[in-house]
Amino acid sequence: MSSKRVFAILVFALCILPFGRTFAFSETRLVLKSARQASVYYAFAVGVAKAIMAGAPGVHITVEESPGSMVNIKESRKRSNYIFTAPPKLIVAAIQSKGKFKEGGYEKIRSLWPLPHLVMHWVVREDSGVKSLRDLVGKRFIPGGAGSAGARFTIQILEVIGIKDKVKLLTVDLNEGVQAVKNRRAVGFSTASSPPATMVMEIAATIPIRLLSLPDDDYQKVAGKFARYIIKKGTYKGVNYDVKTISLPVATYTLADLPEDVAYKITKAFWEKRQIWEKAHPAMREIRMEWVNQMEAKLHPGALRYYQEVGFPVKESLR
Numbered sequence: 600m601s602s603k604r605v606f607a608i609l610v611f612a613l614c615i616l617p618f619g620r621t622f623a624f625s626e627t628r629l630v631l632k633s634a635r636q637a638s639v640y641y642a643f644a645v646g647v648a649k650a651i652m653a654g655a656p657g658v659h660i661t662v663e664e665s666p667g668s669m670v671n672i673k674e675s676r677k678r679s680n681y682i683f684t685a686p687p688k689l690i691v692a693a694i695q696s697k698g699k700f701k702e703g704g705y706e707k708i709r710s711l712w713p714l715p716h717l718v719m720h721w722v723v724r725e726d727s728g729v730k731s732l733r734d735l736v737g738k739r740f741i742p743g744g745a746g747s748a749g750a751r752f753t754i755q756i757l758e759v760i761g762i763k764d765k766v767k768l769l770t771v772d773l774n775e776g777v778q779a780v781k782n783r784r785a786v787g788f789s790t791a792s793s794p795p796a797t798m799v800m801e802i803a804a805t806i807p808i809r810l811l812s813l814p815d816d817d818y819q820k821v822a823g824k825f826a827r828y829i830i831k832k833g834t835y836k837g838v839n840y841d842v843k844t845i846s847l848p849v850a851t852y853t854l855a856d857l858p859e860d861v862a863y864k865i866t867k868a869f870w871e872k873r874q875i876w877e878k879a880h881p882a883m884r885e886i887r888m889e890w891v892n893q894m895e896a897k898l899h900p901g902a903l904r905y906y907q908e909v910g911f912p913v914k915e916s917l918r
Contacts, residue, residue, distance in 0.1 A: 625657055627861050631851075632663045632671045632683040635744060637774050639792050639880050640684060640849070643714055646879025647851070653875055654868025658861065667747035669699060676704045681854060682865075684714060686748055686847045687895035688824070694896060707855040709899035710917060711862065712869050713890035715793035715882040716846040718828050719752055722799055723787030724780060725807035725837070732756070732811050736765040741780075741788035744773030749791030752825070752847070756813065759820045777802045787811075791847075793882035794834050803836040810835070812843040821845065850894040862901025870905070892917065 633644035641664065648660040660682070665671050671683035672693050692698045693705035723729040729738060735757075742757075743750030757763040769785055776788035777798055787808075790798050802808055810830060818827060825845035832840050853862065869876075870888070877883050891898075891906060892914045898906065906913050 627658045627680070627858075629658065629660045629680045629682055629861075629865070630663055630678065631660050632665045632674065632681070634665055634667065634684070635772075635774060636664050637798060638790075639797055639882065640714070642797075642879050643793075643876070643883060644684065646876035646883060647869065650872035650875035651865050651868045654872040655864040658865060658868075667744060667750075669746050669748075669751075672700070672705065672708075675708060675852075675854060679854070679856060681857075682711065682851060683853075684849055684851050686717060686849050687893060688847065689748070690850075690852060690894075690896050708852050708896050709855050709857075709862075709902070710891070710894040710896045711851045711853055711866055711899060711902050713886060713894060714849045714851060715880075715885055716826070716828070717748055717752075717791040717849050718793055718796075718830065718846045719749065719756075719789060719791055719813075719844045720794075720796055720799050720830070721753070721787065721789045721811035721844070722780070722802065723809050723811060724783075725809050727786040727809075729786055729811070730809065732760060732813065732817075733762060735786070736762050737767070739767040739769055739785045741769045741771055741773070741776045741785050743789050743791065744776075745770050747773060747791065748847070749773075749789050752791060752845070753789040755824075756817075756821065756845075760817050773798070781806060793880065793885075794830050795881065799835055803838070807837050808835070810838050810842040810844075813845060815843070818843070818845065848890065848893040850890075852894075852896060853899055855899065857899060857901070859899070859901040859904070862899040863904050864901075866899075866902040866905040870909075 631644050631648055634640035644662045648662050651660055668685040668689055671685050693700040696703040742753040779785045780787055790796055825847055828844050828846035830842040888911055898917045
């Protein structure tokens with residue numbers, strides 16, 4: 600091979616190398632940390648990831664399982680290219696370094712888009728004789744998965760109605776909750792999930808259950824923290840009555856260091872490919888853009904750009 604030809608090949612290779620590099624590294628890889636695989640929120644996350652990857656070429660999302668919102672928020676201090684789900688009230692506590700977040704370092708959390716609300720389900724065996732939350736006194740009950748939002752909310756409610764120390768609360772992985780109730784190791788369990796909740800459907804298909812309501816007078820004691828929610832009769836097998844419970848908004852967050860163009864692309868893809876994530880679970884069809892203003896933390900500039908582009912009136916505190 601002549602020296603001229605070798606030189607020409609080398610020049611050609613050097614010319615295309617930058618383009619090859621750009622192509623090879625053009626993909627943006629993100630992690631979406633959600634909930635346990637048994638939770639509907641994990642199903643939500645899988646549906647959202649599919650929608651975003653369909654609508655934002657060059658973005659790849661890996662869904663990670665999680666014990667719950669507390670872990671999701673805690674990990675935000677040391678992760679990058681990180682998206683996670685949590686209730687807005689917990690996000691506020693983290694940003695303000697309050698409660699379980701006194702170590703601080705959460706000021707970079709930014710909002711992206713809303714998800715279906717957490718709805719408390721207090722599930723007991725029909726043959727347990729438990730017909731109200733107060734009937735749990737002296738009984739073994741699983742308040743929710745260790746570290747989960749459901750467990751925290753249930754304990755708060757039991758404290759408010761004055762029976763927390765009188766109920767035998769079991770600490771188990773929520774994935775074991777259904778089996779524990781089937782085997783009579785506990786009279787019931789609680790889960791915070793959007794109806795219809797997979798775990799509740801699973802146990803209702805095998806044994807008769809009862810869903811416990813929170814009476815109006817007790818609800819008034821926590822009305823400043825939770826919204827009222829009615830689980831309609833017929834949502835679950837054998838539950839032919841409306842159930843008065845509580846709910847809390849949930850949203851998707853990221854960090855301020857996520858590139859603005861990436862935040863813009865994934866927010867745009869989320870809303871424009873909703874026909875994909877609506878198939879993940881019936882509750883996903885309930886999502887409304889109006890819920891954006893419930894997210895509490897400031898919007899990521901990329902997400903804000905999308906909402907302004909479509910003319911959505913973002914409240915001032917989120918700008």
